[in-house]
Amino acid sequence: MSLKNASLIWKVAGLLFLMGVANLGGLIYATGNMDRISGSYSDLIKSQDAAAFSLATANRWLASFLTRLYQSTPVSTPEETRQMKALREDALAGLDKALEDAKRQAPAFTSRIDAASRAIRDIYTRTCAPALEFGSGQRGQADIGRAVQQIAGDCHVMLRNAAGDLVKLADEAKASADQRSQELSVATTDLIRLSLAVVLIAFVVVVAIAVVLTLKGIVQPMRTLVAVTERLGRDELDEVVPDRERRDEIGAVSKALEVMRQQLSAAKAARADLAVRDAEERRRLDARAQLSERFVQAMRALAESFGQSSGALSSASRRLAESSNATFQQVHQVASAAGQASANVQTVAASAEEMAATVREIAGQVDHSADVAGAAFTEVEGANQRILGLSDAANSIGNVVELINGIAAQTNLLALNATIEAARAGDAGKGFAVVASEVKQLAEQTSRATGEIGTRIAEIQEATGLTVRSMAQITETISSVKSISTAIAGAVEQQSAATGEIASNCQQAARGTTLVTESVAGVRQTAEVTETVSKTLLSLSSDLSTQIDDLHRTVQAFVNDLSAA
Numbered sequence: 257m258s259l260k261n262a263s264l265i266w267k268v269a270g271l272l273f274l275m276g277v278a279n280l281g282g283l284i285y286a287t288g289n290m291d292r293i294s295g296s297y298s299d300l301i302k303s304q305d306a307a308a309f310s311l312a313t314a315n316r317w318l319a320s321f322l323t324r325l326y327q328s329t330p331v332s333t334p335e336e337t338r339q340m341k342a343l344r345e346d347a348l349a350g351l352d353k354a355l356e357d358a359k360r361q362a363p364a365f366t367s368r369i370d371a372a373s374r375a376i377r378d379i380y381t382r383t384c385a386p387a388l389e390f391g392s393g394q395r396g397q398a399d400i401g402r403a404v405q406q407i408a409g410d411c412h413v414m415l416r417n418a419a420g421d422l423v424k425l426a427d428e429a430k431a432s433a434d435q436r437s438q439e440l441s442v443a444t445t446d447l448i449r450l451s452l453a454v455v456l457i458a459f460v461v462v463v464a465i466a467v468v469l470t471l472k473g474i475v476q477p478m479r480t481l482v483a484v485t486e487r488l489g490r491d492e493l494d495e496v497v498p499d500r501e502r503r504d505e506i507g508a509v510s511k512a513l514e515v516m517r518q519q520l521s522a523a524k525a526a527r528a529d530l531a532v533r534d535a536e537e538r539r540r541l542d543a544r545a546q547l548s549e550r551f552v553q554a555m556r557a558l559a560e561s562f563g564q565s566s567g568a569l570s571s572a573s574r575r576l577a578e579s580s581n582a583t584f585q586q587v588h589q590v591a592s593a594a595g596q597a598s599a600n601v602q603t604v605a606a607s608a609e610e611m612a613a614t615v616r617e618i619a620g621q622v623d624h625s626a627d628v629a630g631a632a633f634t635e636v637e638g639a640n641q642r643i644l645g646l647s648d649a650a651n652s653i654g655n656v657v658e659l660i661n662g663i664a665a666q667t668n669l670l671a672l673n674a675t676i677e678a679a680r681a682g683d684a685g686k687g688f689a690v691v692a693s694e695v696k697q698l699a700e701q702t703s704r705a706t707g708e709i710g711t712r713i714a715e716i717q718e719a720t721g722l723t724v725r726s727m728a729q730i731t732e733t734i735s736s737v738k739s740i741s742t743a744i745a746g747a748v749e750q751q752s753a754a755t756g757e758i759a760s761n762c763q764q765a766a767r768g769t770t771l772v773t774e775s776v777a778g779v780r781q782t783a784e785v786t787e788t789v790s791k792t793l794l795s796l797s798s799d800l801s802t803q804i805d806d807l808h809r810t811v812q813a814f815v816n817d818l819s820a821a
Contacts, residue, residue, distance in 0.1 A: 275462045279455065307362030308433065311369075311426035314354035315419050318376065321347035322415050325407050328388055351376070362429050369425065376418050384411040441690045452701055459708070475722070477506040482729060484513055489736070493521045526617070665703075672696070 324347050328340040355373050359366045384407060477499055484497050497514040499506055675693065 274465070275459075279458070281454075281458070307358045307365065308426045308429040310354050310358035310361060311422050311429060314351050314358065315422045315426070317347055317351035317354055318415060318419050318422065321351060321380075322412065325384055325388070325411065348380075358425075358429075362432075364432075365425055365429060372418060372421050372425065375421075376415070379411065379414040379418060383414060444690075448697070474506075477502075481506070481509055481513065485729070488513070488517055488520065491520075491524070493517055493524060 321344060324340060324344045328337075328344065352373065355369050359369050362369075388407075480498060484495070487495065497510050497517060499510040500514055501507065502510065675696075
């Protein structure tokens, strides 16, 4: 799966995991090497420093042995001889045990320690033991003096030289321990620098990756979507929304914006078509108004002719003046009302039918646009919630920083404890005190590094905040589109209500036409009453018939022109 198709939550979690792995790897590496160096220091304290101490102990036992030699010369009884011999044997046993401990603790000095042990044994056997024979038992003062002189001479000098050799061995062991301590101190310094370099490099790499991925995967696509939304708000609907093929939150928002763009384009086309229809309807209404004006003028001319014919007819039909006059008035009124009502009903009915069809189509388009705007609003709200979850995940990075600060504080505490223990150990712990100081510096450097991490995390949180504000702008824009669609729907509903009123007026006009028909029936009855009288007026009515034919042709031509319009 491509990285850009991954969810925003997984992207941020991956960056946090990578940062944690880098820090944990540096910590494990430093901890392992520190354990190794600590073990080396422990071996140093337990081996070579202990060997120097054992050699010093052997030297003290040798001095005690020499003292026992001097104390053994003036003894006079066998019991005292046995006691002094036991004391000398104890001193030699202590010397042998100290030398064995030194060999075990410093294997590199085994041959030299063995040589020193053999030399002490030879001195005792060949030089010191014969002198004791002169000073023991019932010997005289001369023998005792000779024994003391021999012990104070060659025996004392040789044993002192052997003691000097042991001191040299102890000094060499101490020097070797100091050299090893210096090597461990250098190794500790190199380890601290290397660990710090590894942690810093890992931190820089992770931060760089995080910045690049955030810019390319989140900030740039969101800026593009904000620009697209602004263009949609300006009614610029020609450009297709990018990033629709992505399967993350950015892709979902892009798809929703593309659907909204298509629906807005369809609504715009519908509005343009409706404007064309309105213009055509106005043209037809203007043509009908002109035809109606011509029809009124023609009717006026025919009415004047009817008046002249009626004057001639009144002189011949005085007996039927009242009846004929009433009949003529009724017929004239009814005919005019019926013609006008018929024309109005036909015009209004056709207009109402076209307007109803147009209103229904507009209502369908507006409802569909409102549904699409609502769906886009819901989708953007969901994306906004997920980005808020992303902001919460970015805020949880502080826990990682607190954990690293806790580790650094604990490391600092351990370094302090190590310094105290080194101070208790005296000279033997000086090297370990240096290491403890280096560890404390490492803890302080770790604290500063975590401070830098906190700064970088604040930058990531700021970028996340910008993303949240961008989503809020998108939500506000889509809400405005939804409000506009709702307003259009309300206007369409008002137009639909007006169309309903027009239909109601058409029904009332139909009822009026029915009443006119009933009146015409009454007039017909009246005309039948006057039928016998009207026969005398045939000659005069021929002219009236001709005029009526003209009127019929005029009305028919008007109806045909009106239908064609």
